[in-house]
Amino acid sequence: MRKGKVLLLLLGVLVMTALLVAGCGGQNAEEPEQDQQQAAQEQQQNDEQAQQEAKEEQGAEKEQPEEAKQEEQASGGEAQGEKEEITYVSSDEKAEGCVSCHIKVSEEKDYTLTAEMAAMNKEFNHPQLEVEGPQDCLTCHQDGDNSLDKVLHKAHLTGEENHFVSNYDGSCVHCHTLTADNEMVVKGLAQDVELQVIKSSSKDFGKENCNSCHRKVSEEKDYTLTAELKAMKEEFNHPAMEVKNGEDCLTCHKPDGDNPLDKAVHKVHLTGEDNHFVSNYGGSCRNCHAVAETGEMTTKLK
Numbered sequence: 425m426r427k428g429k430v431l432l433l434l435l436g437v438l439v440m441t442a443l444l445v446a447g448c449g450g451q452n453a454e455e456p457e458q459d460q461q462q463a464a465q466e467q468q469q470n471d472e473q474a475q476q477e478a479k480e481e482q483g484a485e486k487e488q489p490e491e492a493k494q495e496e497q498a499s500g501g502e503a504q505g506e507k508e509e510i511t512y513v514s515s516d517e518k519a520e521g522c523v524s525c526h527i528k529v530s531e532e533k534d535y536t537l538t539a540e541m542a543a544m545n546k547e548f549n550h551p552q553l554e555v556e557g558p559q560d561c562l563t564c565h566q567d568g569d570n571s572l573d574k575v576l577h578k579a580h581l582t583g584e585e586n587h588f589v590s591n592y593d594g595s596c597v598h599c600h601t602l603t604a605d606n607e608m609v610v611k612g613l614a615q616d617v618e619l620q621v622i623k624s625s626s627k628d629f630g631k632e633n634c635n636s637c638h639r640k641v642s643e644e645k646d647y648t649l650t651a652e653l654k655a656m657k658e659e660f661n662h663p664a665m666e667v668k669n670g671e672d673c674l675t676c677h678k679p680d681g682d683n684p685l686d687k688a689v690h691k692v693h694l695t696g697e698d699n700h701f702v703s704n705y706g707g708s709c710r711n712c713h714a715v716a717e718t719g720e721m722t723t724k725l726k
């Protein structure tokens with residue numbers, strides 16, 4: 425029954441993609457790689473289907489008591505229920521970031537960054553320049569409302585009918601990934617670093633903040649941050665104390681200190697084999713981050 429529905433949905437998406445491609449007549453300068461995209465989507469859907477099946481098999485195992493062990497996190501009924509629909513994007517799918525998508529497909533379909541600059545020049549008089557990669561943007565897009573993160577988050581993640589959202593799942597890991605040292609970077613901007621492959625969906629199971637997941641389900645299943653600190657004390661002598669929310673971690677894990685909070689939490693949630701944040705919560709950045717229509721990115725700490 426459910427499988428039937430999923431297939432129907434996939435079929436719908438395929439048909440819509442086909443219509444979209446046909447309707448565009450290949451003239452839309454804002455859709456890098458539309459042709460390849462269709463193939464990629466079909467591929468993705470096949471993967472998704474395979475994943476779906478794997479998940480369903482896993483689903484049976486989930487019932488077994490051994491799964492209720494300590495490190496398994498609080499998972500509300502909703503999270504478990506939606507689990508079957510998780511689609512992952514891998515950070516090595518667009519290994520080079522910007523320039524994996526912004527390529528010249530044909531004379532009419534030039535999506536290179538230089539062509540995007542020319543299109544924006546026509547549209548709103550953006551400086552016209554030859555650019556090779558995102559490092560060339562930083563000379564002008566330093567900070568404030570025109571900072572590179574804001575303009576790019578806005579261009580790719582917001583607005584109605586955004587093709588990055590519809591065709592590429594709005595995935596953060598098309599641009600971002602972790603270095604071997606668990607530093608979150610932008611592919612192409614970070615030079616000479618070894619990158620990890622991470623997989624991530626675009627779901628949001630962390631509606632409020634860390635406490636959406638880190639709560640006390642029962643006496644035996646206490647996943648509050650306070651309980652996590654206690655568990656980490658036993659594990660590797662992490663300081664234990666009462667905390668209200670993620671903001672309380674910043675007193676020690678200062679943004680510009682040796683052990684910033686982003687590194688610590690990215691590591692525990694996004695890396696390692698058999699990570700339950702990845703398997704049960706889609707490894708999704710949106711569980712902790714939210715983007716506003718202005719392109720402003722926030723972290724749901726309190």
Ligand code: HEC
Pocket residue numbers: 454455456518521522523524525526537540541544557558576579580585586587588591592598599610
């Ligand atoms: C996974 C593919 C993908 C990646 C990776 C990607 N983009 Fe894009 N980009 C798109 C799509 C799709 C659009 C069109 C969005 C829309 O519908 O408006 C776009 C739009 C743009 C635009 C046009 C904005 C406008 O207002 O016209 C610029 C500039 C741009 N991208 C730069 C970048 C840079 C710089 C990077 C890397 C940091 C990057 N892109 C990474 C797919 C990608």
Ligand code: HEC
Pocket residue numbers: 537548549550551553555557558560561562563564565570575576578579
């Ligand atoms: C020579 C300076 C300069 C360089 C280099 C530059 N930009 Fe810009 N960009 C601007 C200015 C100035 C604006 C604001 C234009 C406006 O709002 O009228 C802008 C605006 C934008 C916007 C639209 C922001 C919005 O509010 O919608 C995007 C997207 C953008 N730039 C992307 C890029 C990317 C990607 C690169 C590098 C590949 C780049 N720019 C390189 C000066 C530059």
Ligand code: HEC
Pocket residue numbers: 558572573574576577580581594595596597598599600610613709710713714715720721722
């Ligand atoms: C099109 C490429 C692109 C996509 C997609 C993208 N980012 Fe970014 N992001 C950037 C760039 C470029 C920067 C600026 C990096 C720099 O200046 O060093 C950035 C910076 C950031 C920052 C730090 C600055 C800030 O605003 O606090 C956060 C947090 C962030 N991104 C989160 C995300 C999340 C979460 C997603 C998905 C919901 C996402 N990004 C999707 C390109 C992207």
Ligand code: HEC
Pocket residue numbers: 495496497629630633634635636637638649652653655656659670673689692693698699700701702704705711712724725
């Ligand atoms: C969507 C659910 C979800 C959200 C939101 C979430 N977490 Fe987690 N967290 C998990 C899961 C699941 C794990 C277990 C990962 C694993 O399998 O190791 C975890 C693990 C941890 C651990 C690791 C404990 C250890 O023993 O290694 C800490 C600490 C932690 N989270 C803190 C946070 C903080 C701080 C925030 C908010 C910034 C947050 N979490 C947001 C689900 C979540």
Ligand code: HEC
Pocket residue numbers: 649650653660661662663667669670672673674675676677683688689691692
């Ligand atoms: C009183 C100071 C203090 C507070 C508050 C604190 N931490 Fe830590 N944390 C540390 C220190 C010190 C380490 C390094 C421990 C070590 O590696 O020996 C650490 C390490 C960690 C690590 C392991 C990082 C790694 O590289 O493996 C995680 C995860 C972590 N903290 C998460 C948190 C979270 C989440 C909070 C808030 C709920 C928090 N910490 C609050 C001091 C603190």
Ligand code: HEC
Pocket residue numbers: 596597600601608609622624670685686689690693694707708709710711712713722723
């Ligand atoms: C469990 C919660 C959590 C998840 C999941 C998470 N982040 Fe973060 N992220 C944080 C926290 C906490 C910070 C540090 C606080 C801040 O900067 O607001 C941070 C900071 C960042 C920064 C800024 C780092 C810097 O050095 O300036 C980027 C970029 C970023 N995250 C991107 C991502 C991307 C991309 C994903 C998904 C692949 C992701 N995050 C997933 C909690 C999370």
